[in-house]
Amino acid sequence: GHRDWTSIKAALNGIRAHDDENYIAARSRDYFWYSPILNEQLKDKLGELVVVPQTVEEVMHVASVVARHKVPLTLRGGGTGNYGQCVPLDGGIVMDLTRLDKVIEITDGHVRVEAGARISRLDDAAHETGQELMMYPSTRQMATIGGFVAGGSGGIGSLRHGMLRDPGNLTYAKVVTVEPEPQVIELFGEDVQKVQHAYGTNGIVVELGVGLTRATDWIHTAALFDGYDAALRFASSAQEKGLDCYLLTTVERRFAPFYNKLGDLFPADRDAVFAMVAPDEMARFTAEAEAHGGRISFAMSKPEIRAAGLQPAYECGWNHTTLQALKVDKSWTYLQVAYPRPFDPELVLSQMARYGEEIYWHHEMARMHGEIQIFALPLVRYRGEEAMYRLIAELEEKDGCTIFDPHVVTIEDGGMKEIDGAQIEFKKRADPYGLMNPGKTRGWTDGMARTDT
Ligand code: FAD
Known part of the structure; x- marks a missing residue:
């Protein structure tokens, strides 16, 4: 290419770097393949060099090298994002950034941690002090805390503590700017x-402050129902009655063949x-399930699981539900749906009737801005891009749902819906040359286009 890699590599002063083709290919990808649309667009995109710094100084x-040589820079944690x-x-x-993985300090209700730390290690460290994270993605095992904050939105625990954006969940970020x-x-x-x-477009997060809560030895459990409406009504009433849960996920029966590890469970x-x-809520949970015609299939501590x-139950929910299905059958893709409030299970039943075999349903009970918020991550049969956007319009216009489109690469076209002025202002300071993850924020490229004309 047109970039002077000999000088760039020399300028790196021995910081660990890899230019092996396979190594680069593996680290230029994430889970974008969930979307056939993104897969087409992104499957051949490659970086030219992978660097693996060991310290904040590196x-x-x-x-500094990136800014001096005007090279695009894409940050990477666990690489488990779904939107490329x-x-x-x-x-x-x-x-x-996965070598920046120190858990710096755990105090009462709070942890300071380097951004590349795996969430599982961080949460385990918190547990050693009798505390745990407010939330984590179902990719707890692979994802980093920096990648979750920069690329995620919420997940397991959001039922209790809201989304990442909600007050108290994130307290601090140390950011390195991309300048000479x-x-x-x-x-x-x-x-x-x-x-x-x-999406790592406005500064390199090297350290984070994250809220912690008192640890609970959560019971991983499943309740079974003769009908998705009963399952939904139970989950919804458990949430409304304030049963102490960290996760409540409804998964309809057509998913059962994808959960092959569970067998008869x-x-x-x-x-x-x-x-x-929570262990001391298990009796109430069981009684409530039975009142809705359900029965407990299994209930185990994490070591027993x-x-x-x-x-674990958290790998049965959120976007792991989609993963279980895609492992078995690649002809599916998915959507991310937020339901209008207050939640009405009748709307789901009418959607199930309308879409039949085209959509399999799964719902997450969560909170957002202090209120109950129900999400769905349904499996959708892929019938081409036009059909996908017809479906999205229908769910939004007919049902009043909000779709966070998982088939697009920019922040604004996906979850955020609009340009975040504060983030773009911050990008002017933290990435004045526009080198970070180019093409992922319309707020920047559209703004540049305006200055050009
Ligand atoms: P990466 O994929 O490595 O990075 C994500 C984004 O953050 C990229 O844009 C990257 O450039 C940027 N970034 C990474 N590190 C930094 C840094 N230090 N500073 C600045 N920017 C940085 N998401 C949820 O929110 N909730 C879920 O429940 C959930 N479940 C999932 C289940 C499955 C099976 C899969 C495949 C994905 C799921 N996701 C979920 C999406 C993804 O796992 C999460 O967003 C995850 O937290 C990303 O972490 P990561 O370290 O893999 O980030």
Whole structure:
């Protein structure tokens, strides 16, 4: 290409770097293949060099080299994003942050941690102090805390603590700017939102402050129902009655063949509610399930789940539901749906009747801005792009649902819906040359186009 890689590599001063083709290919991808539309668009996009800094000082040196040589820079944590967030659209350097993995300090209700730490390790460290994270994605095992904050929105625990954006969940971010002389910017409280869900387009997050809550030895359990309406009504009433749960996921019976590890614990003639329930709430949970005509299929502590060779309940929900299905049958894709409030299970029943075999349903009980919010991540038979956008319009216009489109690469076309002015302002400071993850934010490219004309 047109970039002078000999000088760039020399300027890296021995910071670990890989230019092996296979290594680069593996680190230029994420889980965008959930979407046939994104798969077509992104499958051949590659970085040109992968760098793996070991310290914040090395991160700052890479930032300086990138700015001096005007090379695109794409950040990468666990690479589990679903929208091609880690895919370099214009080559350049991919920076893998997973070696920045120190848990710096755990105090009462709070942890300071380097951004590349795996969430599982972070949460385990919190547990050693009798605490746990407010929430994590179902990719707890692979994802990093920095990637979750920069690319995610919420997940397991959001039932109890709301989304990442909700107050108290994120308290601090230390950000390195991409300039010839990189600066360190500290963001506190609400200001952390400037880099939340910004896809690594406006600064390199090297450290985070994250809220913790008292640990609970959650019981991983499933209740089975003769009808998806009963499952939904049970989950919904458990949430409304305030049963202490960390996860409440309804999964309809047509998913059962995809959950093959569970065997008879999730049979094909029953609809399931997967949950993580506080031990002292298990009796109330069971009684409430029975009042809705259900029965408990299994209830185990996490060590018992492991010993039985089953997946934890959090790998039965959120976007793991989609993964279970895609592992078995690649002809599916999915959507992300937010339901109008207050939630009405009747709307789901009418959607099930309308779409029949075209859509399989799964719902998440969650909270957002302090209120109950129900999401769905339904499996959708892929019938081409036009059909997908017809379906999206129908769900929005006919049903009043909000779709977070998982078939697009920009922040604005996906979950955020609109340009976040504060994030773009911050990008002017943190990435003045527009080198970070180019093409992922319309707020920047549209703005540039305006100045050009
Ligand atoms: P990556 O994919 O590596 O990166 C995500 C984005 O963050 C990229 O744009 C990257 O450039 C940027 N980034 C990474 N590190 C930094 C940094 N240090 N500074 C600045 N930017 C950075 N998401 C949810 O929100 N909730 C879920 O429940 C959920 N479940 C999922 C289930 C499955 C099976 C899959 C495949 C995905 C799921 N996701 C979910 C999406 C994804 O797992 C989460 O967003 C996850 O937290 C991403 O973490 P990661 O380390 O893999 O990030």
